Amino acid sequence: MVSQIAVLVVNYHSSSSVATMLASVLAAEEDLARVVVSLVDNSVDAAEWVSLEEIVADARARGLQVTLTRAPENLGFAAGNNRAYAAVASASPAAVLLLNPDCEVTSGSLGSALADVLEDEGAAHYAPTRQGGRRLSGVSELSLVSGRKRQLPAGQLGAERPWRVRFPDGHCIALSRELWERAGGLDERFFLYCEEADLVLRTQCRLRALSRLEIDHIGGGTTGGGDAKSDVTYFHGSESVVRLVKTHFGWSGWLMGVLSGRGALAGQAFLSGHRSGSLAVIQGSIAGMRPSRKARAA
Incomplete structure (x- = not known):
């Protein structure tokens, strides 16, 4: 049986970004059998749903396995990702990767991310990211003194501090199925923001970089304007x-x-x-x- 990585995507009025993201996955992957995408639409909008159906039909025609679920309301980020996982859980994917619609795969592949996760199943894996001309590590820190979050630049992680919580940015985070299920997915008490920090605090997992996957992230493209x-x-x-x-x-x-x-x-x-x-x-x-x-x- 082929080990698979389940890519969980939560859409909110971002169908054009979903199309670009799926196109980047198709362009990057050599073995599409290892990837299954589970897309949940939180938009509660008929036109958006029709657009997503067309985008998903095109991706399926090109060989990508995609499951599309229509949420009855805006479930938020945590519950949306949990719903996306539930839609593909019966396939027992070896790993899950949370990927925002406003991301594109620019280097490496999701297959390489799967290999990294299987090498260290107890870690939460983050992806080096380019955003707005900046090269970012894919890791953020939350200050327990001020409650402010900051994204850490690439190559500048430095030493951890006891008054800061460090976690992978939620636009791209990869976990083994064992770690995801042990955590019970994301905590649905968090509608938007801090879900990743909570997961790291609950599981006390270590952080590890994905060695080959790199992402472009528009940032802020999934919450409105x-x-x-x-x-x-x-x-x-x-x-x-x-x-x-x-x-x-x-x-x-x-x-x-x-x-x-x-x-x-x-x-x-x-x-x-x-x-x-x-x-x-x-x-x-x-x-x-x-x-x-x-x-x-x-």
């Missing part, structure tokens, strides 16, 4: 970072620091004239303190 996007980012970013720190560190000094950092961010947004963004930070922080109505994992 303009001021609406900023308010969504402010709200869910604040909700998720507060929930993350409260979940894993409790009522500690770290939580107080993160809440203070959110307050400073709300103040900055207000003074810059973005009052709706300031309100979104406050509302998101409050939401992060409250118990979630969703279960921990799928």
Whole structure:
């Protein structure tokens, strides 16, 4: 039986990006039998669904195995990826790779990522990435002092610090099936942001670079645009970072620091004239303190 890597993709009004991403996978792969793509559409939009059906039909005609699932509502990133995995779980893929629609494979292949994962099944694997002209490691750090996240440049990982949480960026993260299932997938209490940090904290897994796969990432191409996007980012970013720190560190000094950092961010947004963004930070922080109505994992 051929070992497969299941590529999990969550779409939200990004069908044109999905088409480009799938084209890059087809161009990079020599052995399509090793790759199965599971695509979940969170858009709840008839025109978007029709567009995705056409894109998927074209990819299938070119030999790529693709499963397409229509979500009944916008499930968010974590639940969307869990739904994508559930659609292909019966095939028992050896590995899973979460890939954003606004990514393209520019070097290596998903087959090479599968080989890397099978060499170290206890690690969360990240992909070197080019984004906006910058070369990034594919790893981010979250400060437990301020609650701010930063992407680490390629070749500049340096030593880890106890007040920072390091994790693969969610636009491209690869795991063995054993690690994914042991974690129970992503925690659905996180609608958007911090899902990867939570997974690393829950599993205490090590991080390892994919040796041959490289990705181009547009960034921000899957959450909307303009001021609406900023308010969504402010709200869910604040909700998720507060929930993350409260979940894993409790009522500690770290939580107080993160809440203070959110307050400073709300103040900055207000003074810059973005009052709706300031309100979104406050509302998101409050939401992060409250118990979630969703279960921990799928």
